[in-house]
Amino acid sequence: MTKTLDKTITVAVAGNPNSGKTTIFNNLTGSRQRVGNYPGVTVEWKEGTVRRGDLSLKLYDLPGTYSLTAYSEEELVARDFLIKQQPDVVVNVLDASSLERNLYLTTELMEIGLPLILVLNMTDVARDRGLTIDAGLLARRLGVPVVPAVGNRNQGMDDIIAAVAEVAFRQVSLPGPADQCRDAGPGLASLTQVATGGNFHRVDYGNAVEARLETVSQLLPDARHRRWQSIKLLEGDEALLESIPDPGVRARITAESGAFAKEVAEDSDTVLARLRYDFIGRLCHGVLRIPDRSERTLSDRIDRWAMHPLWGVPIFLTLMYGVFTLTFGLGNPIMNLIDHGFVRLAALISGFWTEGTASPLRSLLVEGIIGGVGGVIVFLPNIVLLFMAIAVLEGTGYMARAAFVMDRFMSKVGLHGKSFIPLLIGFGCTVPAIMATRTLETRRDRLITMMVLPLMSCGARLPIYALMIPAFFAPRWQGPILWIIYVTGIVLALAGARFLRATLFRGETTPFLMELPPYRIPTAGSLLVQMWTRAWLYAKKAGTVILGASIILWFLTFYPKPPADYKVPEGFDRAAIGSETRFGDLTDPAAIQSAELSYSIAGRVGRILETVIEPIGFDWRIGTALVGAMAAKEVFVAQMGIVFAVGEADETSEDLRTRLRDRYSQLVGFCIMLFALISTPCVATFAITRQEAGSVKWALAQSVGLTLLAWIVTFTVYQGGLLLGLGSVMGGP
Amino acid sequence: MKADKADMAREGPESEGMTMPLSMVHEGAKAVLRAVTGGHEMRGRLAAMGLLPGIELEVIRNSGHGPFVVGVKGSRVVIGRGMASRIEVE
Structure with a gap:
């Protein structure tokens, strides 16, 4: 590294959910992160910086996705970022213990054609399962750097940075991604195909499909990512199709995609997906060795209990009780302390004015500003503790089990199993509960949960009941009345969710499909970073x-x-x-x-x-x-x-x-x-x-x-x- | 594809090319995914998680009600019951 880059290298971190992408992102950037939402969408957005000597990297954590279709908001956000922002390097984090499945996203990233690095994360889990992966062979076949890492133990992080730097420097000396020469023209593209027939630098869909891709490719007005666009259009990607301004071109593309579906007598996206897996199968031959015997893993054994039809619910409720006690039991004394501090501060400031004088400034300072700031800060202990607990539940992999256990009940009202956790937190305080909806994957589930969440009677409403109930009801009715109020809230929330599902959020129900990640022990650092960034986001x-x-x-x-x-x-x-x-x-x-x-x-x-x-x-x-x-x-x-x-x-x-x-x-x-x-x-x-x-x-x-x-x-x-x-x-x- | 089908029939003597919804497969049994009835979105999501026709999967859990778990390509995937009844296996 004799030459220095005079600009910051932009890096997009992509990967499947549960691939350990967030842990690696947190390890690399530490607390130098900013969290936000992509404008207009519910998808969380994170960026962070890394400095090593002269090297300056700007990392963007893309939403965790399994592919880059247009079906979910997360996938649209991820692919739009890659296409529009053109990061210098894409770091694709893969769960090594589930390599073939994780490589599916890799094939799509390869098609986009930006400089790529693969990070084989959780190589320890893979080894424990008896899998052997020849990372060197994989790198040679794909022609991209492959870095083994264990995110949970902070291993391999320097290698990732070195690989990013290397790829970025190569970009400087050889301007333009390799993909561009393939996209230079139709003649050249077919020549390249012949020349690269035996290697794995790109997914070869076979002559019939490639011919179709060629036809679509020639219709495209935008020269960038021509191959990726052609593939998506052949799959019948509506979002991409609509982005083409010329209706004549759109019609011809639709005709082409329809003719293709007719030819293969199957859906074009299924065919292309299978061809990608075929490619992955060939790619992994000799790279990945899986032991013959499929044995029950430790995760499977834990799940016998955690997901038990009978014991699953009590285990979940006990853990939730723990979260609740931690958040509000440990948080409330600190909250009271802070509250007390603000009362003292208000008294101190009031003291500057003589007793009984009506000063608008005093009133603004004491009732307006201190009251307002205090109202924000008092929630902080709850928020911090709650996000700690949620980070633990997510980091260990239990959150997916909780969703499994509760899905039976929640699906009856059209909600996702995971919605239960924010709803439960809503009894404490609606604000952190709404932030907790981030664990939900789809925008629809998130919005429905957010809309009905205030119906879960929060702690701040309790003083109202505490005043009113004894004022109007005899002691023996007081308990039942309070119960009626809470139950009314729950019933309305569930009915409301159902109503929203049937009206505003109609359409094909999002199928309940979720990966069950293996249990793992999260790093303290990653947990703290996650907790801190969210608490800070709230405060700010x-x-x-x-x-x-x-x-x-x-x-x-x-x-x-x-x-x-x-x-x-x-x-x-x-x-x-x-x-x-x-x-x-x-x-x-x-x-x-x-x-x-x-x-x-x-x-x-x-x-x-x-x-x-x-x-x-x-x-x-x-x-x-x-x-x-x-x-x-x-x-x-x-x-x-x-x-x-x-x-x-x-x-x-x-x-x-x-x-x-x-x-x-x-x-x-x-x-x-x-x-x-x-x-x-x-x-x-x-x-x-x-x-x-x-x-x-x-x-x-x-x-x-x-x-x-x-x-x-x-x-x-x-x-x-x-x-x-x-x-x-x-x-x- | 034809050759594929013949292979599968040989591999699973007890099923003999008979298809049934995934929701009827017992815990611990292995099956080959044959077809998915559903929209583009559902098929796309399943495919991205490795669940597409021709794939062998193992039913890890099927308790008779609620969602269940299948093992596919080394990972565990939870599938809702409604969805499982629309997946044809052999």
Whole structure:
């Protein structure tokens, strides 16, 4: 390496799911990563940098795929990246213990024609299974570097970098990929075929197919990746076909592909797939030796229990209980500590102002900014622990078993087995639960799960129930009522998923097809990197939105300030503020706060909402509190405290309970809980849905849809309850 | 392809070229995939995972209900029951 490259080498890392691609990517880049989503899609996107001396590499982790068809979003993202970004080198990570299957993607990568490197990962697993692989022979046959590696033990990483550098340097001295000379013209292409008949530099589909490819190739306007395009078009790739502007050319290509299918009396893509496997079979002859006896591996033995028809579910539930306890049991004390810290900080800042002075700046700092930032940071311990647990479940390979075990139940509502985990996490907090939908493979499954997730009653809604249930229900009914609320959420979530499946996400059901990776022990480093990048993503992306929204909601509940002659509105709780009706005459701080809220934008919105929420039994007070609760569900309790002028209230406030009992019937009390459960999720959920779904459209659909659903359900319950004569206010003072 | 079929019939004397849906194959039995009834997408996904006509597979698990597991080309693949009933084997 005497010459230095004056530019950064761009490297795309491709491979099957479970090939250990992520581990290798994490090993190579360490924490120098950025995680995001491809714009407009739910596919996770990662890039990282590697520096070794003069060498500077930029790595892009492509989504894990088995092929490069147009059937899934992941595959489209992967191939679009290769075609449009033209990385200098493609690193193809293969699971050596399942070499033939993994080489299928390799054949497609070869067809794209970018400089390629193969990484034979998990060579230790392959050796344990008695497989022997002649990496040197494979490299000679394919004409590309083949690097053996064990990602889990951090072995072979330097070799990968050296191979990337070598291939990149070769590019510099010999400009243009070798593929281009083959694509130079039809005459030359057929000559090359004869010359290379015996080697494996490209998949030879045989004379009949090659002739067809030639015909299609000549029709193509774009000279790049001509062979790959021809093959895909012959397979009947719709996405690629549509990208051709000339309708005449499209028609001729369709005719060609149709004629081919007729000729072979089979589907063209099946034929080409078989020919690729035939090629792989020839390629592996002499390279791969498989022991005759197929023996049960350790993974199979573990699976006898983990996937047992009877024991599988209890084992899964126990592990989930562990995840839950870890996330919220260990996380909540830290969360409280952070919360406490923010309260202290707020008190400290408040101290700069003299007692009783109303300063907008103080209010913005304390209630708006510290409240907002605190609201983001308090979730961090939960997020970090949860993603640690998920990284462990994924890294060990158990996640696939969990999906297997739960699929029997989840498929009944049209969801994937893996959806169960985010739904369960939703009981703790919707925000990490929505991030956990990343474990789902298809966009459809992800979106459906995200849309119904807020119906799993999160921890922040518990204070609302804790306030309302004892206020309206006798002790022996309290347990069953809480149970009814939670079960209502679950039933609605499952019904909602089913409904979405039948309407918005109709079409051929994604078949349940999933690889069961062998169990393995993940590296601590890879787990930490995975956890850290996701936690950071949350803090940064969602954080900015949540902070912004908190400041807006702070403004809505504090402004405008009422003038001294502001008449406290009709229906305002006179009992709480005495006979005074002019705002300027109020002396009680709780009454002032209450009047201020009623004058603020939130209060006005609450009153405007009254016409809409009256049919479900709510008045403007509840409306105002619901507006405030958009910042975070538990804020509802504090807002109710302000509206009813009882000052600082929490979920154990007897004073507030008495006032609620005085004003509302048991039926309304129940309806409040029902509405809080179903209606629009908090801004944090909105922000994270927007981010994870890749567009604000889905976040809006979620909020509007759920609020409509909440209204319909609450309306039915309230009006039904009235008909049954349950609407009377029973509580006395 | 014809020669292939003859080979398979010789290899599996108990099946004698008889086809049946994969969902009816017992645990531990080996079978050769013959055809897949389904759309392009399903066939494409199966093919990319190594499941295409002519391939020998082993049923690792079939508990009678729920999805089941087959071994193909050294890897384990979970297939939904609905899907398995649309895969013809021999």
